[in-house]
Amino acid sequence: MIDTSFHGAIVFPVPDYGSSERYTRYFIDTEYTGFGSCELISLAIVSEAGIDFYGERTDYDEALCSDFVHAVVLPQLGRIQGCAMPFERLREALRAWLADIPPASRPVLCYDHETDLNLLRFLLAGPLPRGWTLENIAGRCDAKRRAAYFDQHGGEHHALHDARANFYAFAG
Numbered sequence: 342m343i344d345t346s347f348h349g350a351i352v353f354p355v356p357d358y359g360s361s362e363r364y365t366r367y368f369i370d371t372e373y374t375g376f377g378s379c380e381l382i383s384l385a386i387v388s389e390a391g392i393d394f395y396g397e398r399t400d401y402d403e404a405l406c407s408d409f410v411h412a413v414v415l416p417q418l419g420r421i422q423g424c425a426m427p428f429e430r431l432r433e434a435l436r437a438w439l440a441d442i443p444p445a446s447r448p449v450l451c452y453d454h455e456t457d458l459n460l461l462r463f464l465l466a467g468p469l470p471r472g473w474t475l476e477n478i479a480g481r482c483d484a485k486r487r488a489a490y491f492d493q494h495g496g497e498h499h500a501l502h503d504a505r506a507n508f509y510a511f512a513g
Contacts, residue, residue: 370384377407
């Protein structure tokens with residue numbers, strides 16, 4: 342299923358997967374304070390081409406974090422050197438990373454939860470760059486492969502590991 346919009350705000354072209362042209366999938370995951378307050382904590386985008394982005398915010402409001410986030414997500418932060426930064430710097434870093442991806446590669450952002458898209462859009466303060474399309478992969482990832490990824494690598498509920506697990510489970 343292809344989702345071609347952010348709640349109707351902008352329409353992206355739908356890729357023609359029947360053609361012989363190649364496209365590159367990118368898998369997104371985020372961590373955030375909770376469903377009620379939903380403030381971005383970290384974001385990862387993992388490419389099937391091996392080009393990854395990961396960043397953590399240093400200026401999220403910890404008081405908004407749910408008990409689950411306090412217990413499971415926050416203890417996993419700070420393990421990747423150079424990835425923690427304030428919101429504005431994270432925005433700049435993500436924009437620069439996205440700008441380096443050539444539109445000719447026909448990038449497809451794969452997501453399994455709409456909240457990830459909403460937080461990405463908020464971080465970017467707008468849509469993805471021109472040429473990107475969206476693909477909802479919810480229900481299309483092999484649960485056993487996803488569990489096997491976490492058994493081998495750990496890190497469940499860490500944005501980078503979750504994005505890599507989705508790629509692994511989808512690619513299988």
